[in-house]
Amino acid sequence: MSADTDSVPDVMGLDHTTVSGWGRTAPTAARLIRPQTYEEAAAAVRDCGARGGIPRGLGRAYGDAAQNAGGSVLDMTGLDRVHAIDADGGTVLCDAGVSLHRLMEVLLPLGWFVPVTPGTRYVTVGGAIGADIHGKNHHVSGSFSRHVLAFELLTSDGEIRTVIPGTPLFDATAGGMGLTGVILTATIRLQPVETSLMSVDTERATDLDDLMARLAATDHRYRYSVAWIDLLARGASTGRAVLTRGDHAPLDALPARTRANPLSFRTSRFPSAPAVLPEGLLTRTTVGLFNELWYHKAPRARAGQLQRISAFFHPLDGVPHWNRVYGRGGFVQYQFVVGYGQEDALRRIVRRISERRCPSFLAVLKRFGESDPGWLSFPVPGWTLALDIPAGLPGLGAFLDELDEEVATAGGRVYLAKDARLRPELLAAMYPRLDDFRALRAELDPHGVFTSDLSRRLSL
Amino acid sequence: MKDAFGLPQSLLVLGGTSEIALATARRLIARRTRTVWLAGRPSPALEEAAGQLRGLGADVHTVAFDALDPTSHEAVLGKVFAEGDIDMVLLAFGLLGDQARDEREPEAAVRVAQTNYTGAISAGLVCARALQSQGHGSLVVMSSVAGERARRANFIYGSSKAGLDAFAQGLGDALHGTGVHVMVVRPGFVRTRMTAGLPEAPLATTPEAVATAVELGLRRRSETVWVPGALRVVMAALRHLPRGVFRRLPI
Numbered sequence: 242m243s244a245d246t247d248s249v250p251d252v253m254g255l256d257h258t259t260v261s262g263w264g265r266t267a268p269t270a271a272r273l274i275r276p277q278t279y280e281e282a283a284a285a286v287r288d289c290g291a292r293g294g295i296p297r298g299l300g301r302a303y304g305d306a307a308q309n310a311g312g313s314v315l316d317m318t319g320l321d322r323v324h325a326i327d328a329d330g331g332t333v334l335c336d337a338g339v340s341l342h343r344l345m346e347v348l349l350p351l352g353w354f355v356p357v358t359p360g361t362r363y364v365t366v367g368g369a370i371g372a373d374i375h376g377k378n379h380h381v382s383g384s385f386s387r388h389v390l391a392f393e394l395l396t397s398d399g400e401i402r403t404v405i406p407g408t409p410l411f412d413a414t415a416g417g418m419g420l421t422g423v424i425l426t427a428t429i430r431l432q433p434v435e436t437s438l439m440s441v442d443t444e445r446a447t448d449l450d451d452l453m454a455r456l457a458a459t460d461h462r463y464r465y466s467v468a469w470i471d472l473l474a475r476g477a478s479t480g481r482a483v484l485t486r487g488d489h490a491p492l493d494a495l496p497a498r499t500r501a502n503p504l505s506f507r508t509s510r511f512p513s514a515p516a517v518l519p520e521g522l523l524t525r526t527t528v529g530l531f532n533e534l535w536y537h538k539a540p541r542a543r544a545g546q547l548q549r550i551s552a553f554f555h556p557l558d559g560v561p562h563w564n565r566v567y568g569r570g571g572f573v574q575y576q577f578v579v580g581y582g583q584e585d586a587l588r589r590i591v592r593r594i595s596e597r598r599c600p601s602f603l604a605v606l607k608r609f610g611e612s613d614p615g616w617l618s619f620p621v622p623g624w625t626l627a628l629d630i631p632a633g634l635p636g637l638g639a640f641l642d643e644l645d646e647e648v649a650t651a652g653g654r655v656y657l658a659k660d661a662r663l664r665p666e667l668l669a670a671m672y673p674r675l676d677d678f679r680a681l682r683a684e685l686d687p688h689g690v691f692t693s694d695l696s697r698r699l700s701l
Numbered sequence: 702m703k704d705a706f707g708l709p710q711s712l713l714v715l716g717g718t719s720e721i722a723l724a725t726a727r728r729l730i731a732r733r734t735r736t737v738w739l740a741g742r743p744s745p746a747l748e749e750a751a752g753q754l755r756g757l758g759a760d761v762h763t764v765a766f767d768a769l770d771p772t773s774h775e776a777v778l779g780k781v782f783a784e785g786d787i788d789m790v791l792l793a794f795g796l797l798g799d800q801a802r803d804e805r806e807p808e809a810a811v812r813v814a815q816t817n818y819t820g821a822i823s824a825g826l827v828c829a830r831a832l833q834s835q836g837h838g839s840l841v842v843m844s845s846v847a848g849e850r851a852r853r854a855n856f857i858y859g860s861s862k863a864g865l866d867a868f869a870q871g872l873g874d875a876l877h878g879t880g881v882h883v884m885v886v887r888p889g890f891v892r893t894r895m896t897a898g899l900p901e902a903p904l905a906t907t908p909e910a911v912a913t914a915v916e917l918g919l920r921r922r923s924e925t926v927w928v929p930g931a932l933r934v935v936m937a938a939l940r941h942l943p944r945g946v947f948r949r950l951p952i
Contacts, residue, residue: 257836259880266705269837270880292836305702310786310880311836570921573705633921638706638732661705664733694837697786698702698710 260314263564264303265571266632266661269310269694277319279425283399286423286690289313293692296423298365299340302372303574304661305694306418312692315423317367323347324426331431332390337367337424342558345550349506353431354489354550356388360605362555367424372658373416373618377465377554380610382432384620386415387613392427397690401425406614413681416618418657420682420691420701434489436503439465439553441487444542449480449591452606453584453624456484460608464488465553470604471532472594472628473525479595480588482606483539490547508551508558514565522566523631528600535602557603567631573661575641576627578609578620579653586651587624590644594628597640604628616674617701619656627659638662657695665699675701702788702837707882707919708733709788709839713781715766715824716794717741718750720893721843724908725791725915730759732916734789738781740766741794768794768820769812774827782831789839789919790828792821792869796858797895803857810857817861822868829872832881839882841915842869846889846927849936852952873924884918886911887936888928902952904929 261268274294276282286294292312299318300307308314320338327333328351333344341355342362348354357369357376364374369385370392382388391405394414402422404411414421442463446452452468460466463486470482492503557563564572579586594601605627609620630637645667648655654671655663669675678701682691695701703709710733714722717739726737737759741747751761766777781787798813825840832838847855848862866885873883888911890902911928918926927933939947 257879259878264705267703267707267837268880269702270833270878271836304705309836310702311834571705632705638704638708638920665710694702698704 260297260308261571262304262307262661263301264573264632264661265564265567266573267305267694269305269308271309271312271314273314273316275316275319279320279395279401282315282317282320282395282423282425283401285313285315286395286397287399289315289690293690295691295693296337296367296371296419298338298368299363301361301364301368303659304657305698306372306658307368308694309692310694310697317365317423320425326351328353331433332428333431334426334428335366336426337365337370337392339366340364341366341369345506348431349434349437349550350504352433352435352504354434356430356432357382357385358554360555361558362551363558366427366429367419370415370424370427371417371419373613373615373620374658375609375620377467377607379620380460380466380608381464383611384415384613384615384618386411386615386618388430389415390428390430393425394422395425396422397686397688409677409681410685412614412616413678414615415613416615416657417678418617418695418701419693420696421685422691434504435492436490436495437506437550438490438495438499438503439487439548439550440490440494441485441546441548441553442544443540443546444484445536445539446480446482446484448478449482449588452480452482452484453587456606456608460486466607468606469535470591470606470626471536472591472599472601472604473529473532474536475595480591481536483536485553487548487553494545494547507549511560513561514563516562516565518565518568522568523600523602525598525600528602531602567629568633570631570633572629572631573637573641574627574629574659575644576625576656576659577644577648577653578623578625578656579648579651580621580623583623583651583653586647586653587626590626590647593644599628599630599634599637601628601630616678617657617672619654619658621654623653627656657699660695663699668699702786703839703919704733707839707922708916709919710734711736711738711786711788713738713740713778713787713790713828715740715790715792715828716768716843717763717766718744718746719793719795719843720895721888721891721908721911722791722793723750723754725793725912726754726759727757728909728912728916729789730754730757735759736785737761738764738787740764740777740781742767766824768816768824771820771823774823778824778827778831782835786835787828787832787838789841790832791841791843792825792828793843794820795843795862797855798858800855800857813857814861814864817858818864818868821865825868825872829876829881829883833876833879836880838880839884839919840872840876841884841886841918842866844869844885844887846887846932846936849887850940850947853948854952882922884915884923884926886915886918886926886928887932889932891928904932904935
């Protein structure tokens with residue numbers, strides 16, 4: 242069960258658990274069911290009651306996508322078998338509740354890697370399809386659904402359908418936030434690797450224009466690319482950043498002593514963040530100091546550094562429950578994309594965030610490549626910026642509404658897997674296939690069995 | 702649904718002509734609220750209030766609700782909840798009464814108590830159950846500093862608010878962890894129709910200030926909100942004054 246659920250004793254005779262997303266805002270109560278078999282999953286869907294149900298994986302969606310007030314939440318992590326690995330062809334068939342962490346443990350020794358990973362390994366395969374996640378390789382590899390060869394979907398009528406790419410049901414489900422049904426299994430095409438290490442180039446950019454120029458000119462040379470931005474830097478250094486880019490290290494790049502065992506998957510784990518932390522730990526001053534250190538700690542330019550997969554892709558996974566540092570009030574993650582040609586909108590937004598002095602130490606800019614066909618899939622070719630902000634920051638709601646306007650005017654969109662606060666009116670402008678999605682859901686699930694707080698809030 | 706900042710998309714106001722409630726509704730409509738139910742005794746004032754909120758862009762309905770008729774609460778409020786989720790209930794009806802008259806006419810005093818306390822108990826419980834079966838929602842209860850310590854000038858009203866306040870606190874504890882958030886709001890002297898002509902108390906405030914405090918409280922998921930905030934300290938001191946001293950205070 243995820244860290245962000247709490248069981249409480251029955252009051253007024255209802256059996257419920259409060260559930261929230263990774264950002265820990267807006268918790269609601271639901272009946273939490275953890276099916277262990279496909280039959281139990283089907284029974285849970287059949288019996289989920291008038292307020293419906295929603296599948297949930299490891300609870301890493303920041304907002305309210307995997308909670309369902311007053312209804313059922315199907316914790317899918319009990320269905321976590323890896324069924325078959327084709328070690329020659331490079332595919333895996335597994336349950337939807339399998340985490341990317343588990344897949345890496347199983348696949349890396351065989352010389353295969355997951356095709357796309359977000360900033361955490363602790364997402365399930367079902368969640369990865371439902372949010373159509375992207376990673377640092379989007380400009381090369383697209384989003385997760387591009388690598389899905391098929392999945393089995395348990396729909397509201399209790400049937401299990403095999404869904405393949407190129408069909409409306411596939412495109413509605415990839416990025417469909419769990420609202421078309423419960424994914425039970427998936428077949429995924431894998432990425433071959435020679436080693437479990439990354440060869441990483443690091444460089445610093447002095448301001449936003451320098452950063453964008455470097456990314457635009459050289460991104461295509463790297464499979465993985467990301468830039469950390471210091472959004473508290475102002476004036477001439479607005480948008481200063483550290484670029485981290487690289488690829489899987491080839492065998493001959495390894496020093497002799499590790500070459501004997503090149504595919505070991507090791508991770509480090511620090512103690513958890515304590516359950517109770519004082520409010521207001523992350524202030525402009527503390528975050529400003531952190532950013533200052535982080536920027537200057539990075540080398541001006543360094544090439545070919547060998548890093549473990551966990552350090553390169555998932556640095557925060559080493560600190561369990563890191564989301565607690567934002568205190569009881571939680572935090573929101575704001576991620577948007579604006580298309581190529583809309584660089585001015587990006588500059589305006591970055592300037593506004595910098596001037597606003599949002600205490601954000603996790604701000605990341607990257608370039609998206611070609612989008613995938615998912616109707617509510619987030620990535621489109623362009624610039625995407627993601628930042629974490631404490632939810633208790635005064636006036637934050639109104640400020641983000643203003644940024645939404647900029648984003649929508651520029652033809653961009655925000656990421657539903659991270660959203661907890663978008664104005665519903667803007668959704669259709671951001672996602673032009675929304676009506677198709679609604680129409681398919683109305684036909685496939687006429688009684689609205691699959692319902693989440695996200696779907697209620699945004700009328701998905 | 703509420704958003705990450707606790708702001709509701711749908712609002713049910715019990716006491717639909719209350720100036721504090723309407724100031725709060727206006728503020729919430731400027732944020733996320735799109736659907737408003739104004740519950741109160743049918744009157745031109747109720748319709749006018751609805752019209753004003755519609756002018757701000759909200760979808761506003763009125764519903765006939767009488768705090769003094771608890772037997773009707775289940776049916777009346779049940780209908781509202783049957784129309785769709787209510788993200789926030791603002792329990793804002795109340796009578797100030799006329800202390801001098803109410804002391805002379807016990808029946809008038811009972812009316813104050815029945816409105817402010819008895820009516821709130823039944824409406825509060827009906828809404829609490831509905832919110833709990835939704836698994837989410839905020840119940841915001843308009844209490845008063847007058848309930849913190851009864852004073853000579855308005856102890857009939859004060860005692861009814863004391864009962865309401867204690868009820869709301871207990872209900873908040875009962876609902877803790879159910880996804881439902883109960884918030885008790887304790888304003889001091891608020892300049893409204895209700896207090897027109899009364900001598901103004903220190904730290905007097907406005908309906909708009911109460912609305913601001915409610916929005917902040919929702920964001921923080923507060924259990925108690927004082928308006929203005931300084932009253933928390935003032936009342937903490939007053940509550941512990943010896944009776945003999947308290948009695949002689951010019952308040």
